[in-house]
Every structure is written in structure tokens, then in C-alpha cells.
Amino acid sequence: MNQRLALGTFAVLLAVIPLIPGMPVFWVTLLGNVGLAALVAIGLVLLTGVGGMTSFGQAAFCGFGAYATAVLTATHGWSPWQALPVALAVSGFAAVVLGLITVRLSGHFLPLGTMAWGLSLYYLFGKIEMLGRHDGISGIPPLSVFGISLADPRAAHYLIWTVVIGAAILTTHLLDSRIGRAIRALRRGQIAAESFGIDVARTKLIVFVYAALLAGLSGWLYAHVQRTVTPAPFGLNAGIEYLFMAVVGGAGQIWGAIVGAGLVTLLKEALQRVVPAVFGTSVQLEGVVFGIALVALLQVAREGLWPHIVGLLPARQRAAPKPADLLARRAPVAGTDSALEIGRGEALLVLDQARKQFGGLVAVNDVSFKVRRGEIVALIGPNGAGKSTTFNLITGVAALTAGTVRYDGVEISGTSPRVIARHGVARTFQHVKLNPDMTVLENVALGAHLRGRAGILAAMLRLDRRDEARLLAEAAHQIERIGLGEHMMKPAGSLALGQQRMVEIARALAMDPELLLLDEPAAGLRHFEKTALADLLDRLRAEGMSVLLVEHDMGFVMGLTDHIVVLDFGTKIAEGPPEAIKTHPAVLEAYLGGAA
Numbered sequence: 144m145n146q147r148l149a150l151g152t153f154a155v156l157l158a159v160i161p162l163i164p165g166m167p168v169f170w171v172t173l174l175g176n177v178g179l180a181a182l183v184a185i186g187l188v189l190l191t192g193v194g195g196m197t198s199f200g201q202a203a204f205c206g207f208g209a210y211a212t213a214v215l216t217a218t219h220g221w222s223p224w225q226a227l228p229v230a231l232a233v234s235g236f237a238a239v240v241l242g243l244i245t246v247r248l249s250g251h252f253l254p255l256g257t258m259a260w261g262l263s264l265y266y267l268f269g270k271i272e273m274l275g276r277h278d279g280i281s282g283i284p285p286l287s288v289f290g291i292s293l294a295d296p297r298a299a300h301y302l303i304w305t306v307v308i309g310a311a312i313l314t315t316h317l318l319d320s321r322i323g324r325a326i327r328a329l330r331r332g333q334i335a336a337e338s339f340g341i342d343v344a345r346t347k348l349i350v351f352v353y354a355a356l357l358a359g360l361s362g363w364l365y366a367h368v369q370r371t372v373t374p375a376p377f378g379l380n381a382g383i384e385y386l387f388m389a390v391v392g393g394a395g396q397i398w399g400a401i402v403g404a405g406l407v408t409l410l411k412e413a414l415q416r417v418v419p420a421v422f423g424t425s426v427q428l429e430g431v432v433f434g435i436a437l438v439a440l441l442q443v444a445r446e447g448l449w450p451h452i453v454g455l456l457p458a459r460q461r462a463a464p465k466p467a468d469l470l471a472r473r474a475p476v477a478g479t480d481s482a483l484e485i486g487r488g489e490a491l492l493v494l495d496q497a498r499k500q501f502g503g504l505v506a507v508n509d510v511s512f513k514v515r516r517g518e519i520v521a522l523i524g525p526n527g528a529g530k531s532t533t534f535n536l537i538t539g540v541a542a543l544t545a546g547t548v549r550y551d552g553v554e555i556s557g558t559s560p561r562v563i564a565r566h567g568v569a570r571t572f573q574h575v576k577l578n579p580d581m582t583v584l585e586n587v588a589l590g591a592h593l594r595g596r597a598g599i600l601a602a603m604l605r606l607d608r609r610d611e612a613r614l615l616a617e618a619a620h621q622i623e624r625i626g627l628g629e630h631m632m633k634p635a636g637s638l639a640l641g642q643q644r645m646v647e648i649a650r651a652l653a654m655d656p657e658l659l660l661l662d663e664p665a666a667g668l669r670h671f672e673k674t675a676l677a678d679l680l681d682r683l684r685a686e687g688m689s690v691l692l693v694e695h696d697m698g699f700v701m702g703l704t705d706h707i708v709v710l711d712f713g714t715k716i717a718e719g720p721p722e723a724i725k726t727h728p729a730v731l732e733a734y735l736g737g738a739a
């Protein structure tokens with residue numbers, strides 16, 4: 144039984160349950176509640192488990208959806224289906240407003256921020272006259288589909304679960320796409336993601352709104368199933384429960400959200416029956432036992448339940464794409480290699496009196512140099528000389544205190560890493576910044592992000608497959624190029640450090656850059672790997688690419704580069720061809736001190 148069959152079996156079970164003779168309506172209603180909660184939890188998995196943004200306030204978005212449809216249908220006589228787009232728009236708009244404020248928060252301020260609006264919106268719902276204050280709104284009409292009323296929970300069950308399974312499938316598709324990779328990069332590799340042209344703030348907002356829309360949809364369904372809304376189900380407590388569902392199911396697992404929703408809902412229900420029977424009704428211990436049970440569960444299954452469930456299923460039948468198949472789909476990139484030939488020898492990158500101060504420390508002291516087209520330039524100097532800071536000034540990671548950086552005649556100082564990436568500047572990092580849980584192929588495909596077009600809707604509806612195949616083919620080509628083809632489908636975190644550095648180079652090449660910035664590319668590489676890297680850079684230069692590298696391995700630098708710039712204490716002390724630098728007195732003094 145493969146996973147698709149498992150899903151099919153699950154769907155059939157769901158379809159059959161209401162038809163079982165004698166099945167109490169109560170159980171069908173409970174299953175519907177699981178579905179409604181699962182819808183919110185799917186959004187939370189994307190937001191928290193995948194995107195790394197913890198939200199305690201998700202229940203409030205259910206409230207927006209539920210109250211919007213309650214007002215429109217119960218008070219103004221709209222049909223539920225007419226009210227649906229408005230309910231979603233209200234939830235989405237609230238998410239944009241709250242998201243613009245919240246997603247920029249980092250660390251513990253983000254969850255605290257979500258708690259703050261979770262609490263305040265709950266009180267707001269209970270204060271507004273139009274929303275019926277704490278009594279809420281009743282008399283909400285039931286849903287009907289093609290004239291069939293869904294007032295009976297058994298009928299509503301089918302709609303709820305069709306929506307849940309549909310949402311899970313669409314969200315799974317979304318994650319397996321160009322935008323999905325960008326979302327997955329949010330958790331660990333934000334600086335790297337920006338350096339490859341991914342708009343991190345926008346991507347965070349997209350995820351935030353997506354999760355809120357699912358919550359709003361759940362709220363809309365809830366209102367028409369319950370037929371009455373009050374503030375209680377949309378408060379902070381409910382927000383915490385949704386978060387539990389997402390985490391218990393398996394924080395990064397879309398299908399785990401359904402498992403988590405089922406477990407938490409059923410556990411709560413069971414405890415409400417069992418605990419009073421054991422301890423009596425005078426002490427309300429259900430909440431305490433519920434909390435202890437969930438904490439104990441998370442101790443046993445730290446990654447949530449879904450990985451354990453998947454472990455019980457037979458291995459995934461869908462084979463990983465074969466590198467050769469991927470490569471076969473690679474289309475030649477229009478106007479790259481030949482375009483690089485144009486203007487060889489002209490200045491491409493120009494630093495003019497670039498300066499960076501950290502308080503009183505001058506890390507980069509009015510440094511000027513050029514990188515010409517088709518040239519490999521090395522930036523060398525003792526530890527703390529200012530090399531990485533200079534890289535950060537060029538790539539927009541750090542802002543200049545004074546001076547300018549021009550790229551291809553355009554001033555790029557003061558612009559963001561994303562904009563600089565769009566100019567055709569790709570980089571690697573001194574401390575490797577890969578997403579260890581993503582495969583090598585996916586990591587490298589992140590580098591090709593700007594070369595793809597498909598948006599979020601295309602990804603969800605699987606209309607992006609041609610675009611996706613092209614990006615993966617390009618990534619596969621670059622991985623083959625650096626000699627790591629056999630590792631393509633492994634998690635990047637499982638590779639040796641030297642190999643991870645090479646993967647970063649492949650990722651940078653996947654961007655199809657004109658200028659490649661490499662921060663200590665040979666660090667951690669074995670001798671034969673350094674030789675292979677030097678050969679690769681030599682070939683890239685022959686193709687017309689420009690390279691600026693920071694490197695401590697002098698043998699590597701002297702044998703490869705055309706031009707060397709030497710920094711010491713932030714100041715340029717020499718520049719010239721390798722032969723001149725080897726014997727330059729100031730360089731010998733800086734590296735060897737008085738012994739020179």
C-alpha cells in the first residue's frame with residue numbers, strides 16, 4: 144500500500160463513517176469538528192512548522208470568517224455562498240494588516256505579538272454591538288449544495304472533509320514548488336534566500352495570509368454548521384490548541400495537521416467524560432490532565448506523530464527524479480555564455496572609497512578596487528582585515544558608512560541583497576548557509592528562484608510543472624558541474640562541510656550570475672577537491688564570468704587569480720598580479736610581521 148493508496152483509504156473511511164448503520168450523530172459531528180480544526184492546523188503547519196513563525200492568534204482569523212458570514216447571512220439575508228468571498232476577504236485583509244505589523248518581529252516578540260492580537264480580538268468580538276457582544280449571533284442559515292441542505296451534520300461532514308483534503312493537497316503542492324522552496328527557506332536561510340532574489344518579507348506575508356485564509360474558511364464553515372457564533376471559540380485558548388494540533392501532528396507535516404487535530408479534539412472530548420468520572424465533578428481537572436498528556440506526548444514524539452505514522456507505511460513509491468531525466472529537460476539559457484563574452488576586460492564591479500564603521504571600529508577603511516569582466520580577483524588579508532565586511536557591503540547585507548559600490552555602471556550601494564541579486568551577483572557564505580533538511584537539488588534550485596515564473600496559484604494547481612522541471616534541470620546541471628551528482632537527492636545537511644561549500648557554489652551558479660562572490664570557497668576542501676574547484680573557476684573565467692573570492696589558502700589564490708587586493712586592519716595595503724603581491728613588502732609585513 145503506497146501513500147496515495149493510504150490517502151484513498153482514509154478518504155473512503157471518511158465517506159463510509161456517516162453511512163454506518165447506528166452511527167451516532169454525535170460522533171459524526173465530532174469528526175466534522177476535527178475537520179474544521181484540521182483546516183486551521185494545516186495553515187499553522189505552513190506558518191509555524193515550515194515557515195518558522197509561531198502564531199498563538201490563529202483562532203482570531205476563524206472569528207473574522209465566522210462573524211463576517213454570520214452578519215451577512217443572519218442579519219442581512221445573504222446566502223452563505225455569497226458571503227464566502229467576503230468572509231475570506233475579511234480574514235485575508237485582517238491578516239495583511241496584522242501580518243505587516245507582526246511578521247517583521249523576530250525571536251520571542253513574534254509569538255508575543257500574535258498572543259497580543261489573539262487576546263485583544265477576542266475581547267473586541269465580545270464588545271461590538273453588531274456582533275451581538277458576548278451572546279454572539281444566532282439564526283445563521285445552514286449550507287446547501289445544489290439545493291441539498293447540509294443542516295444534518297452527516298451531510299455537512301462531506302463538505303467539511305472535501306475542503307480539508309483539498310486544502311491539504313493544494314498546500315502539499317504549494318510546498319513542492321519554487322514558492323514552496325522559498326517558504327521552506329524562511330526558517331533557516333533568510334539571508335541566503337534574500338541573496339538569491341527571494342523577497343523574504345513578502346514570502347512571510349504570503350504564508351501569513353494563506354494560513355489566515357484557511358482559518359477564515361474554517362470559521363465560515365463553522366458558522367454554518369453550528370448556526371450560531373460567540374467569541375469563545377476564537378480566543379487565545381483556542382489559538383493555543385490549534386498550535387498544539389500543528390505541533391503534535393508533526394510541525395512541518397501537512398498531513399500531520401489532520402492527525403494532530405484528530406488527536407487533540409478526541410483527547411479533549413475523552414477527558415471531559417473520563418476525568419469527572421474518576422475525580423468527581425467538583426474539581427475541574429480536565430484542562431490539567433489535557434496539558435500533561437500533550438506534554439508527555441511531545442516528550443515521546445518530539446517531531447510529532449506524523450513521522451511515526453509514515454514509518455508504518457511502506458516506503459514512498461514515488462521515485463525521486465533521476466539526475467539524467469532532470470538534465471534532459473534542461474533548456475539552454477538564452478544569451479548567457481555568449482553574453483558573458485561581451486565587454487571582457489571592462490570594469491564590472493567598482494568599489495570607490497568604500498567605508499564601514501561599527502561604532503568606533505573602522506572595519507573597511509575607504510577601500511577602492513575593481514573587478515573586470517572575465518577576471519578572477521582575490522581579496523586577501525589576515526584575520527579581521529575586513530574581507531567579509533567588504534563582501535557584505537558589495538552584496539547589500541551591510542550598509543556603507545561612506546563611499547560607493549557600482550555594478551556595471553549602476554550604483555548598487557544602499558540597495559538590498561535581493562535587488563543586487565537581480566543585477567546578476569551571486570554569492571557563497573563564509574559560514575555555509577544551506578537548508579540542511581532540504582535536498583541538495585532543492586537547495587541549488589533555490590539559487591534559480593529568479594529564473595522561474597510560476598506563482599502561488601500555479602503551484603497549488605500544479606500548473607507550474609514545466610517551469611519547475613526547467614528549474615530542477617538547471618539545478619541538476621550545476622550539481623553535476625561541481626561533481627556532486629551522486630548526492631543530488633540527499634539532504635544537504637548530510638554532506639561533509641567541504642561538499643556543502645561546493646553545493647553553495649552550485650546554488651550561486653544556478654542563478655546564472657555575471658559576477659560570483661565566493662567567501663573562503665576552499666576552506667574544508669581536500670586537496671583533490673581544491674584542484675577540481677580551481678578547474679571549475681578556470682572554466683567559468685574562460686566562459687567570461689567574473690569572480691571575486693576571499694580565501695586564506697595562498698597556494699590556491701596565487702595559482703588561480705588574475706589580480707589580488709590585500710587588506711589589513713580594514714585598509715588596502717596593496718593590489719596587483721599574484722607575482723607582485725608575493726614579494727610586496729607591505730604584504731609580507733602584514734602576514735609575517737617583523738620576520739619579513
Ligand SMILES: Nc1ncnc2c1ncn2[C@@H]1O[C@H](COP(=O)(O)OP(=O)(O)OP(=O)(O)O)[C@@H](O)[C@H]1O
Nearest residue numbers: 501504506524525526527528529530531532533573
Ligand atoms: N557586525 C559587526 N559589528 C561589530 N564589529 C564587526 C562586525 N562585523 C565585523 N566586525 C569587525 O570588523 C572587523 C573586520 O571583520 P571581518 O569579518 O570583515 O574580517 P575578515 O577579514 O573577514 O576576517 P576573517 O578572515 O577572520 O573572516 C573585525 O575587527 C570584526 O570584529
